[in-house]
Amino acid sequence: MRAGIVVFPGTNRERDMAIALQGATGTQAVMLWHRDTVLPALDLVVLPGGFSHGDYLRCGAMAAHSPIMTAVRSFAEAGGHVLGVCNGFQILTEAGLLPGALLRNAGLRFLSHDCHLRVEREGTAFTRGWSAGDVFRAPLAHGDGNYVADRETLERLDGDGLVAFRYSDAAGRVDAGTNPNGSAGNIAGVFSRNLRVLGLMPHPEDLVDPLMGGIDGKPLFDGLVQALAA
Amino acid sequence: MRVKVTVMLKEGVLDPQGKAIGHALHTLGFGEVGDVRAGRVIELELDETDQGRALSRAEAMAQRLLANSVIETFAAEVLA
Numbered sequence: 302m303r304a305g306i307v308v309f310p311g312t313n314r315e316r317d318m319a320i321a322l323q324g325a326t327g328t329q330a331v332m333l334w335h336r337d338t339v340l341p342a343l344d345l346v347v348l349p350g351g352f353s354h355g356d357y358l359r360c361g362a363m364a365a366h367s368p369i370m371t372a373v374r375s376f377a378e379a380g381g382h383v384l385g386v387c388n389g390f391q392i393l394t395e396a397g398l399l400p401g402a403l404l405r406n407a408g409l410r411f412l413s414h415d416c417h418l419r420v421e422r423e424g425t426a427f428t429r430g431w432s433a434g435d436v437f438r439a440p441l442a443h444g445d446g447n448y449v450a451d452r453e454t455l456e457r458l459d460g461d462g463l464v465a466f467r468y469s470d471a472a473g474r475v476d477a478g479t480n481p482n483g484s485a486g487n488i489a490g491v492f493s494r495n496l497r498v499l500g501l502m503p504h505p506e507d508l509v510d511p512l513m514g515g516i517d518g519k520p521l522f523d524g525l526v527q528a529l530a531a
Numbered sequence: 532m533r534v535k536v537t538v539m540l541k542e543g544v545l546d547p548q549g550k551a552i553g554h555a556l557h558t559l560g561f562g563e564v565g566d567v568r569a570g571r572v573i574e575l576e577l578d579e580t581d582q583g584r585a586l587s588r589a590e591a592m593a594q595r596l597l598a599n600s601v602i603e604t605f606a607a608e609v610l611a
């Protein structure tokens with residue numbers, strides 16, 4: 302699986318992502334600069350976490366209009382797989398590649414702690430390593446992770462099985478008490494209609510080695526390799 | 532020509548910043564304060580002399596970048 306990681310000014314999680322990808326693929330991911338206009342031959346494009354362009358205007362708003370995003374959009378439209386984590390999720394919504402938007406956390410605080418995620422949709426390139434209902438742990442670190450969308454969009458996401466993950470407790474219970482940031486329906490991650498673009502706020506790439514405290518995030522990367530191995 | 536674009540969260544979208552400002556104002560004794568909404572003002576200096584054109588360009592900028600129509604509304608106004 303050939304993976305490329307897009308680096309914007311202010312991106313800071315690209316090396317975490319590269320380590321997680323290398324652990325699964327055995328090969329090094331290509332770093333792509335936001336000013337690039339052409340993508341090399343890739344199976345997966347990753348928009349990693351960070352604070353692209355200083356979060357000015359809105360998180361991800363500037364990055365969504367970077368030169369490389371024209372190429373990422375064409376890649377996605379041609380059926381390519383795109384993963385956006387944290388700021389990468391914000392960029393994908395700002396670019397219109399995923400529905401909804403991410404607002405300031407309902408409690409106004411920047412949150413940095415582990416959370417549990419319940420897998421809502423199995424069998425995609427991203428979630429084939431889990432079964433629906435599985436719960437895994439992931440670190441989260443964001444100030445703007447409060448997922449919102451209009452009622453019709455939320456109903457469509459639910460009806461079409463496009464919710465990837467919801468914030469839960471360790472037992473898989475999903476309610477207001479397990480919602481860290483006010484997200485509608487506890488939504489932590491969503492898919493595009495063709496299930497090939499995934500955005501999520503928490504960081505599975507930061508839990509892929511026992512030295513990190515666990516390997517809960519590994520199924521995401523191992524599953525991608527199985528699905529996209531050329 | 533200067534144009535002012537005001538961006539506000541849509542009605543019905545929770546505005547935690549506005550809420551926090553409201554709480555602070557109550558703490559300061561401004562008990563008459565009800566709902567508070569916080570937004571953003573962007574002033575643009577445009578190389579343009581026609582008011583109508585300046586306004587329509589500013590609106591195009593708001594639609595493309597300055598506002599996110601999923602969560603925000605905007606209003607553009609020519610200043611001078």
